[in-house]
Amino acid sequence: MRDPGARASSTPLVGGSAEPTLRDLSAPGRQAWSLPDLDVPRRNLDLPEMADAPPALPEVAERDLVAHFTRLAHRNFGVDLGAYPLGSCTMKYNPKVCDWAAELPGFRDLHPSAPAQLTQGILEAVVEAERILCELTGMSRASFQPPAGAAGELTGLLIMRAYHQEKGHPRHKVVIPDASHGTNPASVTLAGYEAVSVPSNAKGMVDIDALRAVVDEDTAGLMLTNPNTLGLFEEDIEVIAQIIHEVDGLVYYDGANLNAILGVVRPGDMGFDIVHSNLHKTFATPHGGGGPGSGPVAVVERLIQYLPGPIPTPAGDGAIVWEQPAASIGRVHGNHGNMLVVVRALTYMLALGGPGLERVAQRSVLNARYLEHLVGKEYAIPYTAPCMHEFVASAENLKKETGIRAMDVAKALPDYGFHAPTVYFPLVVDEALMLEPTETESPETVEALAKALLEIADVARQDPEYLHDAPHHTPVSRLDDAGAARSPVLTWFMEDSQ
Ligand SMILES: Cc1ncc(COP(=O)(O)O)c(C=O)c1O
Structure with a gap:
């Protein structure tokens, strides 16, 4: 069996047989807890709702319990383990000081319904975050209710609807x-609008003539991410905004890619009216994994009245109060x-x-351009304008020559200690490999990632069969990802609990 020589991470991935479940480890009488002796009389509650016997939970010693979960954690790949170049997702290393702050008991243990007079500390944090976010985006006010980027999109579109509705x-x-992100057409449809697609030009940017042809008095607005999903900065962005504003449409910025422009250029200055940001990608919470996110929506002055509320707002006496915007679209989150x-x-x-945030943008672009330069020797780069924080390469040539597809290349990368990139997106590139090295990786890691991608292309020529089965050194190999999405098995029953 071939052994990839260039594994960047020194952490061994645990391979081999299926992990025993806690049930397999269970032995009667073992326990992972200890409680002090009762110092009050024991009472038996004789209630009809009570079960006859305790639930048949696994009985496991603390030592085995900790080992079990530690072993499982080692079988996973995460941002703390190595580079995770999943284009469009900004899976970067997140500084631990951010976890420290979020775990401070004064923040962590607050009840979400506690009144403003008891929660001034966290409200001040939100007000300060809003101030900085507005400064970075060139917007006037923001609401932090939306819990994800897609939720921010829907919120922004509902604001768009409220704006036009008020005008009759x-x-x-x-x-x-x-080339837009899949959530964009989904959000547009969910908000009750018809999504009208405008083609990209040969440079991978919005075709201005095609845009003019579809925009009219029935256009509520335009949604755009800039840099776009090809990793390119829309050079005609001011013209685009003008075309939409000429028909009194609103220009919506999908700010999921904000790390590429932080402190360098602001959506507000480009002509955008509504901006959502993915705090969980750009500002230190890993994306994906199903954890909580935050997709705040920020708007220009004339749209503040529609923001979802209430919003923490400094009152005249210095206290922060919850304030409902005058024509609020209502709540979008509990x-x-x-x-x-x-x-x-x-x-x-x-x-x-x-200055540090500005360096985030500079480093994210520098790393992507360096990686693009290194892998461009082997993989075609269909759109050649200088990339921003990510770029899209194509495995089309490799497929023609060897039968090895973008998916095979992606599945081989974990054998080298890297997470797979995004594949087959955006749809305008055949055999797309969308790579975002992110700002947190060192030049050595970027070089090791490039070396792995080049070596995979070599292997494709010498031994394509080997790549069809990759990865070979991970706890599990090829998974049926379509099956997992279409027929997910989300429940597991212990034999004797059915
Ligand atoms: C360009 C773009 N828009 C929107 C989203 C949606 O964000 P979320 O996954 O938080 O809903 C993403 C996801 O990363 C994205 O890359």
Whole structure:
């Protein structure tokens, strides 16, 4: 069996047979807990709701329990383990100081319904995060209720709808580029609009003539991410914004890729009216994994009245109160959003400061351009404008020559100690490999990642069969990802509990 020579991570991945479950480890009488002796009389509650016997939970010693979960953690790949170049997802290393702040008991143990007079500390954190976010995006006010990027998109579109509704004509269409992130057309449809696709030009940017052709008085607005999903900065962004504003449409910025422009250029200055940011990608909470996120929506002055509320707002006497915007679209989340993700983001912003945030943008672009330069020797780069924080390469040539596809290349990378990149997205590139090395990786790691990708291309020529079965050195090999999405098995029953 071939052994990849270039594994960047020195941490061994645990391979081999299936992990025993806690049930397999269970032995009668073992326990992972200890409680002090009762110092009050024992009472038996004789209630009809009570079961006859305790549930048949596994009985495991603390030592075995900890070993079990530690072993499982070692079988996983995460941002703390190595480079995770999953384009469009910004899976970067997150500084531990952000966890420290979010775990402070004064933040962590707060009840979400506690009144403002008892929660001034966390409200001040939210107000400060809003101030910095607005400064970075060029917006006037923000609401932190939306719990994810896609939720921010829907919120922004509902604000768009409220704006047009108040003018007496809700309109029906929202324009999105053909390379847009999948959540964009989904959010547009969910908000009750028709998604009108505008094609990219030969440079991978919005085709201005095609845009002019689809925009009219029935256009509520346009959704755009810039840098776009090809990793390119829309050079005609001011013209794009002007075309939409000429029909009184609103320009929506999908700010999921904000790390590429932090402190360098602001969506507000490009002409955008509504911006969502993915705090969980850009500001120190890992994306994915199903954990809580935060997709705050920020707007220009004339749209503040529609923001979801209530919003923490400094009152005249210095206290912070909850305030409902005048024509609010209402709540989009229970309580006030995922507050601890906001605390982590604020910690990140303050720890890095203005110059540090600017370096985030510079480093994210530098790393992507370096990686693009290194892998461009082997993989075609269909759009050649200088990339920003990510780029899209193509395995089309490799496929023609060897039968090895983008998916095979991606599945081989974990054998080298790297997470797989995004594949087959955006749809405008055949055999797309979308790579985002992120700002947190060193030049050595970027070089090791490039070396792995080049070596995989070599292996494709010498031994394509080997790559069809990759990865070979991970706890599990090829998974049926379509099956996992379409027929997920989300429940497991212990034999004697059915
Ligand atoms: C460009 C873009 N827009 C929107 C989203 C959606 O964000 P979320 O996954 O938090 O809903 C993403 C996801 O990373 C994205 O890359």
